[in-house]
Amino acid sequence: MARILFLTHQMPSPFGGGTAVSYWTLRELARRGWQVGLVTFVEAHRAQAPPPEGLEGVEILARVPLVYRNTLSALLRSLRSPVPFTTQKYLHPAFGEAVARAVQAFRPRVLFADHTHMAPAALRAAGGFARVLRVHNAEHVLWHQTARYTRHPVKRAVLAVVARRVRRFEEATYPLFDRVLFLSDRDRQRFPDLPRVVTLPPGVDTAYFTPQPVSPHRRNLVFVGSLDWLPNVDGIRWFVRAVWPRLQARDPALHLWIVGKNPPPAVARLAGSAVTVTGFVPDIRTYVRQGGLFIVPLRIGSGLRIKILEALAQGIPVVTTRVGAAGLEHLAPAYRLADTPEEWETAVLDLLNRPDEYETLRRRGPELVARYHRWPAVVERLEQVLRPLLREPVP
Numbered sequence: 001m002a003r004i005l006f007l008t009h010q011m012p013s014p015f016g017g018g019t020a021v022s023y024w025t026l027r028e029l030a031r032r033g034w035q036v037g038l039v040t041f042v043e044a045h046r047a048q049a050p051p052p053e054g055l056e057g058v059e060i061l062a063r064v065p066l067v068y069r070n071t072l073s074a075l076l077r078s079l080r081s082p083v084p085f086t087t088q089k090y091l092h093p094a095f096g097e098a099v100a101r102a103v104q105a106f107r108p109r110v111l112f113a114d115h116t117h118m119a120p121a122a123l124r125a126a127g128g129f130a131r132v133l134r135v136h137n138a139e140h141v142l143w144h145q146t147a148r149y150t151r152h153p154v155k156r157a158v159l160a161v162v163a164r165r166v167r168r169f170e171e172a173t174y175p176l177f178d179r180v181l182f183l184s185d186r187d188r189q190r191f192p193d194l195p196r197v198v199t200l201p202p203g204v205d206t207a208y209f210t211p212q213p214v215s216p217h218r219r220n221l222v223f224v225g226s227l228d229w230l231p232n233v234d235g236i237r238w239f240v241r242a243v244w245p246r247l248q249a250r251d252p253a254l255h256l257w258i259v260g261k262n263p264p265p266a267v268a269r270l271a272g273s274a275v276t277v278t279g280f281v282p283d284i285r286t287y288v289r290q291g292g293l294f295i296v297p298l299r300i301g302s303g304l305r306i307k308i309l310e311a312l313a314q315g316i317p318v319v320t321t322r323v324g325a326a327g328l329e330h331l332a333p334a335y336r337l338a339d340t341p342e343e344w345e346t347a348v349l350d351l352l353n354r355p356d357e358y359e360t361l362r363r364r365g366p367e368l369v370a371r372y373h374r375w376p377a378v379v380e381r382l383e384q385v386l387r388p389l390l391r392e393p394v395p
Contacts, residue, residue, distance in 0.1 A: 001032070001033040001034045001035060001108060001389050002034065002035070002108075002109040002110065003034075003035040003036075003037065003106055003108045003110075004029065004034055004035070004036055004037070004108055004109065004110040004111075004386070005036075005038075005039065005061075005102060005103065005106055005108035005110070005111050005112065005129075006022070006025075006026060006036065006038045006039070006040075006054070006112045006113055006114055007036065007039050007040070007042070007046060007099060007112065007113050007114060007118040007121055007122055008022050008039075008040040008112070008114045008115065008118065009040075009041050009066075009114075009115050009117040009118055010022075010040065010041060010042075010091055011040050011041075011042045011043075011051065011052070012026055012038070012040070012052065012053065012055065013052050014052060014205065014208070015198055015296050016286075017225075017226065017306045017307065018115065018136045018179070018306070020202075020205075020306060021114075021134075021136065021202045021306065022114050023052065023054070023055070023380075024202075024203060024205065024375045024379075025114070025382065026038065026055060026058045027054050027055060027057070027058070027385075028375055028378075028379035029379060029382075030055075030057030030058050030294065030375060031057065032325055032379065032380075032383065033139060035059075036058045036059065037058070037059045037060075037061050037102060037106040037108065038055075038058050038059065038060045038061060038062055039061050039062045039064070039091065039095070039098050039099050040060070040062070040064070041064050041065075041066040041092075041095065041103050042063045042064070042065060042114070043065070043066065043068065043101065044065040044067045046067065047063060047065040048096070057177075057313075059106070061098070061101075061102040061105065061106060062098035062099075062101070062102055063100050064092060064094050064095045065131070066089070066090075066092065068089040069304045075317075076308065079161070080171075082169065082191055083169065084139075084162060084165045084166040084169050085115065085118060085162055085165075085166075086139050086143075086162075086166060087116065087117045087119070087120065087169070090118065090120070090121070091120060091121075092118045092315075095121060095146070096121055096124060096125075096322070097196075099122075099124075099125050100125065100126070101386060103125050103126070103127045103129075104286070108129050108137070109129055109130065109389075109390055110129055110130050110131075110132055110389055110390070111125060111127070111129045111130070111131050111132070112132045112133075112134070113132065113133045113134070113177075114134050114136075115132070115134065115135075115136050116133070116135055116136070116137075116139055116170065116173070116338070118133075119133055119173045119177075119269065120173075122177075123173070123176055123177075130178040130179070130187060130390075131176070131177045131178050131387035132144075132177060132179045132180075132385075132386070132389070133173075133174065133177040133179070133180050133181070134180075134181040134182075134183075134200075135174070135180060135182050135183070135187060135303075136303050136307065137185060137187070137301075137302035137303035138170070138187040138190050138191075138302045138303070139165070139166045139170065140163050140166040140167035140170060140302070141187075141190070141301075142230075142231065142300055142301040142302050142325075143159055143162050143163035143166055144160070144163040145157050145158045145231075145299065145301070145323075146163075146230060146234075146299040146300055147163055149234060149299060149300065157317075170191070171191070172198075174191060174194055175194060175195060177196070178196060178389060179196050179197075179385055179389065180196060180197045180198070181197075181198050181199075181200045181357060181382075181385065182197065182198070182199050182200070183199075183200070183202055183303050183304040183327065184199065184201065184303060184326060184327025185199050185327065186304055186326050186327050187327070193385035197309040198385050200378065200381055200385065201304060201327065201372070201373065201375075201378070201380060202304065202306060202309070202373070202378060203309075203373045203374055203375035203377070203378035203379075204306075204309045204310055204313045204369055204372055204373045204374070204375070204383060205375065206313055206366075206369065206370055206373075206375075209285070209310045209312075209313040209314050209364050210213060210287050210313070210314065210366075211314060211315035212285060212289035212314045212315055212316060213289055214288070214289060214291045214292065214314075214315060214317075215292075216252060216292075216318045216351065216352045216354075216355055216358040217258060217353070217379075218256050218290055218291055218292045219251065219253045219254045219255060219292065219352065219359070220254075220256075220257060220290050220291050220293075221247075221256045221257070221291070221292055221293050221294075221295050221348065222257045222259065222287050222288055222290065222291045222292055222293070222294050222295065222316070223236055223256070223257065223258050223260075223294075223295050223296070223297075224259045224260060224284050224287070224288075224294070224307050224311070225259075225260045225261065225296075225307055225387055226259070226260050226261055226262065227258075227260040227261060227262050227263040227264065227267050228261065228262035228264070230300065231298055231299075231300040231301050232260065232298070233264060233266065233267055234298075234299055234300055235296070235297045235298040235299055235300070235321075236258055236270070236297065237266060237267065237270070237322075238266060238297060238299060239295065239297040240256070240270050240275065241296070242341045243341045243344040243345065244256060244275070245344075245350070246341055246344075246345045247344075247345060247348060248274060250349060251349065251352070252274075252346065254274065254356040255274050255275075255276070256274060256275045256276070257276050257278065257287050257290070258261065258270065258271075258275065258276065258277045258278065259278045259281055259284055259287050260278075260279075260280070261279065261280035262279075262280070263277050263279055284310075285314065288314050288316050289309065289314075291316045292316070292352075293316065293317055293318070293319055293348060293351060293352065294308075294311040294316045294317065294318045294319075295318075295319050295320070295348075296308055296311075296318060296319070296320035296324040297320070297324070297344070298320070298321055298323045298324040298385075299319060299321065299323060299349075300321035300323065301323045301324060301326065302326075303327070303330065304326070305320075305325075305327075305329040308320060308324065308325070308328060308335070309328075309331075309333075309369055309373055311365070312334050312335065312365030312366065312368065312369050313365065313369040313370075313373075314365070314366075315362045315363070315365050315366050315368055317334075317335070317336070317351055317358055317361035317362060317365070318334070318335040318336070318365070319335065319336045319337075319344065319347045319348055319351070320335055320336075320337065320338070321338065321339050322337055322339055325337060330368070330372060331365075331368045331369070331372070333361075333364050333368065334361055334364040334368050334369075335361070335365075336350075336351060336361070
């Protein structure tokens with residue numbers, strides 16, 4: 001089978017949203033006979049750590065330590081560059097050199113940029129291969145939404161400028177690829193004039209995320225997400241401020257678990273007698289099985305929420321916003337929507353107090369995820385996108 005070289009901005013991992021999408025794509029392609037190479041950024045303190053188990057069939061050609069701090073001065077400097085702030089930190093000379101060496105040694109037929117952040121490196125690489133870009137998020141949407149919920153007028157104005165610049169970068173960059181893959185139709189539709197585009201939703205490890213013994217009698221609400229990502233921080237802070245007091249007033253037995261790595265002080269301060277902030281945990285299933293309900297109160301978001309797929313696969317009923325559920329409309333029978341504090345209060349208490357409805361959602365989640373989001377089927381569809389590129393003339 002042909003050689004495919006992946007570029008990722010984080011080391012692929014079976015856990016962690018976008019990193020899991022990369023991990024399972026690499027693993028399944030290798031299992032199906034592709035020769036898979038990888039050039040990736042890694043956190044500096046993990047540069048020497050062994051790769052995750054399961055990637056034995058992937059040739060890791062280079063791991064480039066990423067050392068960068070998001071600062072206001074870096075943001076302002078980025079305004080002078082055509083490459084937006086979100087992507088500039090990945091314009092690392094060592095990474096470009098590693099890609100060039102990998103191309104020469106590995107000789108791929110397909111170069112796969114697994115995130116918009118990897119687009120510049122893929123476009124700068126020289127060689128006789130097709131270029132594919134997978135867009136995990138329409139990044140400009142995240143910046144527009146962040147600006148919308150920012151109270152400080154100067155910060156809001158700067159973020160709006162950044163959002164427009166990101167949009168221009170996306171519109172200029174995406175047409176340069178031979179194929180562009182989106183995780184959701186909603187993001188794909190934001191670029192109606194884009195040629196050679198495909199929607200390919202991600203999968204779930206249904207052998208790991210299996211139905212858990214959840215129950216409405218466990219009055220626990222579970223939030224899971226990386227807490228060094230702004231949309232998660234914004235969402236859970238909003239929930240605790242606007243929704244949680246209403247729920248506690250109606251049901252004092254409720255407890256909220258906030259599970260995720262790297263909680264900033266603003267999230268750590270949410271901990272109290274009825275709120276637990278765990279930090280990193282090795283196995284989120286431990287907390288899911290203590291539910292209850294799984295909550296995803298996102299106000300900022302694009303792409304598709306992997307954590308909702310994982311929760312539904314585990315059979316725990318989900319309450320989320322319309323932003324959180326974007327791209328998952330085909331799974332609507334397995335979750336409930338709520339945007340306002342009043343809607344959240346009604347949705348949470350109705351599910352916990354109506355065992356029949358709770359049981360219906362508990363059954364539907366694993367069924368629908370298994371139907372639409374098993375990784376072998378997802379990667380089989382990806383192969384249908386990649387194979388024609390092997391027959392097309394090399395650009």
